[in-house]
Amino acid sequence: MARFANVKAPYLRLTDDRKYGTGTIQRDFMIALLPVILFAFYKNGVLVYLDGNITLLEMFYPLVFILAGGFLSTLLEALFFIVTDKSVRTMKALGTKLSVSYAAIPGLLLAMILPLYTPIWVLLFGCIAATLVAKMLFGGFGYNVFNPALIGYLAVAFTLYGVIQDAGGALNASEVILDAAGGATPLGALVEGQGLSYAALVAPYGTLWDFFLGTIPGAIAETGSLAILIAYVWLVARKVIRWYVPAVYVGTVFLLSWAIGAIAGADGVWFPLYSILSGGLMFGAVFMATEPVTTPRNPLGKIVFALFLGVFTILFRFVGDLAEGVATAIVFMNIFTMPIDNWTAVIRSEFGSKTVFAKGAGRIKKPIPKYVVKLIVLVVLIALIGLYGVLKAGGMFSASILPFAGRLF
Amino acid sequence: MKKIIAKHGLTAAVVSLLVLVFAFGGVYSRFMTAQIAARANGGTGTDYIDMMTGATSSEVFATADVVKTYALADDRGDFTPSVLASYRLSSDAGEIGVVYVVSSHGKFPGIQIAFAFDLATDEVVAVKVVAQAETPAYYGTLDAAFFAQFDGMALADVGLAVDAVAGATYSSKSFEIALLYAREHYAVDYGFQIPSIAITLNSLTRNFDLATFIAMPYVADVTYGEDDVNVVVYLDAAFDVAGVLSGTEPAADVKAAIKSLAAADASLNTRASFVQYDPDSRELVMQTKGYSSNPIRVTIVLNATLDAIVSYEVDSHETYSEEEAIEDSGYGGGEVPWVENSFIDDYRLDGVLDVDAVGGASYTSPAMKALVALLDQFLGSVGGGD
Numbered sequence: 001m002a003r004f005a006n007v008k009a010p011y012l013r014l015t016d017d018r019k020y021g022t023g024t025i026q027r028d029f030m031i032a033l034l035p036v037i038l039f040a041f042y043k044n045g046v047l048v049y050l051d052g053n054i055t056l057l058e059m060f061y062p063l064v065f066i067l068a069g070g071f072l073s074t075l076l077e078a079l080f081f082i083v084t085d086k087s088v089r090t091m092k093a094l095g096t097k098l099s100v101s102y103a104a105i106p107g108l109l110l111a112m113i114l115p116l117y118t119p120i121w122v123l124l125f126g127c128i129a130a131t132l133v134a135k136m137l138f139g140g141f142g143y144n145v146f147n148p149a150l151i152g153y154l155a156v157a158f159t160l161y162g163v164i165q166d167a168g169g170a171l172n173a174s175e176v177i178l179d180a181a182g183g184a185t186p187l188g189a190l191v192e193g194q195g196l197s198y199a200a201l202v203a204p205y206g207t208l209w210d211f212f213l214g215t216i217p218g219a220i221a222e223t224g225s226l227a228i229l230i231a232y233v234w235l236v237a238r239k240v241i242r243w244y245v246p247a248v249y250v251g252t253v254f255l256l257s258w259a260i261g262a263i264a265g266a267d268g269v270w271f272p273l274y275s276i277l278s279g280g281l282m283f284g285a286v287f288m289a290t291e292p293v294t295t296p297r298n299p300l301g302k303i304v305f306a307l308f309l310g311v312f313t314i315l316f317r318f319v320g321d322l323a324e325g326v327a328t329a330i331v332f333m334n335i336f337t338m339p340i341d342n343w344t345a346v347i348r349s350e351f352g353s354k355t356v357f358a359k360g361a362g363r364i365k366k367p368i369p370k371y372v373v374k375l376i377v378l379v380v381l382i383a384l385i386g387l388y389g390v391l392k393a394g395g396m397f398s399a400s401i402l403p404f405a406g407r408l409f
Numbered sequence: 410m411k412k413i414i415a416k417h418g419l420t421a422a423v424v425s426l427l428v429l430v431f432a433f434g435g436v437y438s439r440f441m442t443a444q445i446a447a448r449a450n451g452g453t454g455t456d457y458i459d460m461m462t463g464a465t466s467s468e469v470f471a472t473a474d475v476v477k478t479y480a481l482a483d484d485r486g487d488f489t490p491s492v493l494a495s496y497r498l499s500s501d502a503g504e505i506g507v508v509y510v511v512s513s514h515g516k517f518p519g520i521q522i523a524f525a526f527d528l529a530t531d532e533v534v535a536v537k538v539v540a541q542a543e544t545p546a547y548y549g550t551l552d553a554a555f556f557a558q559f560d561g562m563a564l565a566d567v568g569l570a571v572d573a574v575a576g577a578t579y580s581s582k583s584f585e586i587a588l589l590y591a592r593e594h595y596a597v598d599y600g601f602q603i604p605s606i607a608i609t610l611n612s613l614t615r616n617f618d619l620a621t622f623i624a625m626p627y628v629a630d631v632t633y634g635e636d637d638v639n640v641v642v643y644l645d646a647a648f649d650v651a652g653v654l655s656g657t658e659p660a661a662d663v664k665a666a667i668k669s670l671a672a673a674d675a676s677l678n679t680r681a682s683f684v685q686y687d688p689d690s691r692e693l694v695m696q697t698k699g700y701s702s703n704p705i706r707v708t709i710v711l712n713a714t715l716d717a718i719v720s721y722e723v724d725s726h727e728t729y730s731e732e733e734a735i736e737d738s739g740y741g742g743g744e745v746p747w748v749e750n751s752f753i754d755d756y757r758l759d760g761v762l763d764v765d766a767v768g769g770a771s772y773t774s775p776a777m778k779a780l781v782a783l784l785d786q787f788l789g790s791v792g793g794g795d
Contacts, residue, residue: 055444089419
């Protein structure tokens, strides 16, 4: 049902109010990144320095690396404007362009989800993929189809992973000493097939509380679930994101993981908690799955998008053995943003409407409303993918083979 | 010139900034990579020059291949340390010292300790912790006094040992393992003779003499020297010679050797121990080390003939839920001290311990088993047995 303001004209556009402009949204977004960046600096820099495992110079590297990401993407975008836009010939013109393009964000986000010892040239490569390819070549801010930071991340992860490992990998100097799981991050341990047990997946890194705080191996800034939660609360309070998108995404992964754990004999709540607190799920759910340009616009579309993200993350992580399940799921679902928006717009507008037939029309077979068909298709798709992922993953980890799971497909 | 700047100045500025950020970042990231690679392999040579006064340079060298195994504290099994890196330290006059960076095992594996030895005096001149992942609360108790004991420590000391800090036994023990292992390498690399005394530990048993068993829980029967001198001595909880039962009091180096042998002897149940005994009330306090850093304490009241338990009380800080999670098996019992009570109650039934372990309490079970076994020995010795 279309919604109309219950007042007379003229109407004030929200975007005319400075409080709700794009600039304000981006400012609030940057503020939200602060606790996560500070935690990354604390965990990979300050804490390791206090352990006595690095020097003062090494302590600042995580901060410098993240800022370098922001700088590189800004400079690359500036270069793009200079080369492609003849009107950009002065610093002022360039500054104006950059101020509405929010150039630093892809680079910042990319740097935050890369391993600590990523060489700077790899970061530059990722920034080129993120900023120039995924953002500017599609038309710049507001026109990109895919999440730029994730395109940069996937470009690096799928082509230069070995280079990053050789340069030092993801473990900081304190974690490399412990080396409890052979240099693997918690999610890496699962992907490497170390089994579905608390002893193999959680205990080498501490307790689930450590997972929540973020003092576990992982990318520079993705492990700090508590810091990300603080950012989430801020973004919801400032109305930058809708609260239900990350909630539905994380909730879906939690429920499906719980089901997989139940099938595989990992009783209790530790496995679903491990699933949502390891890898980049929390980070992706709050900062990537809520990105306004590349995700659906209407509320139902956002919920459907988040549900699909949840089931695909499970599928890619547990069945596909892909540690980058979150990034892949989000980029994959970016493709379907427009169809989801269109379908859910129809569902929202037609839901509950009744077809009125003229008198004397006789017995007419009432057609199934289109929105019902679309709704059923979406629900069935989500359910099927989710069910397949759960049964297949559960069968893979379980000693007792289910009668059909994992055998037919 | 002005035209060129006007036309290309902005481009040049942006490109220059890009190159600057890239270059600075590149140097920084290469530095970080070099540091982490070196750290994984025991540090870089320049890290250790300051360990020896007068050293001006260090040089990597390949140390001999030595395989030695050492027992970890509290019967946690054996550990084989490794040398991560070895450096010769030189001054203008020549080679003056050597540094061994050893990977040892405290509470957790991976503690890297560097020892610097003076070639002229065969003494330890410095110790440095390169990296560690010990429990901060316990590792933090290793204070200046602990590290000071290494200054001038003679490698020729037959009973070379490290005095542990109470509450940080595992971390302290890691230093001892590293030091002994470094000495083995020093012996092979530089022809140093590790001193030894011909000594045989004939037996190491528990002392159940009611008057002395708390202060001196062990009795060691040793034969030493070229003349096969025999002596039976009391040892305290740290295996230091505390008294002589028979024979002549041995010299200091023999005492040190007795301590080393007794500490390394794995035949005795040392996990559980006696804390206190009141002969008037016949109240015996025992303790054993389970999962928690606080030991399990059991206060037992014995009957008049000292051969049965009248009553007991357990003071335990165990957390079965954490043990269960680590072991990944179900725990179906009650709250703490259910496991502890189960072991003692089972023993009280007929004087025989039939319970081997409680599923899900894989740390508490062996601890209680050791305590009951020790109690059984005690009652068998001082009382009538069953």
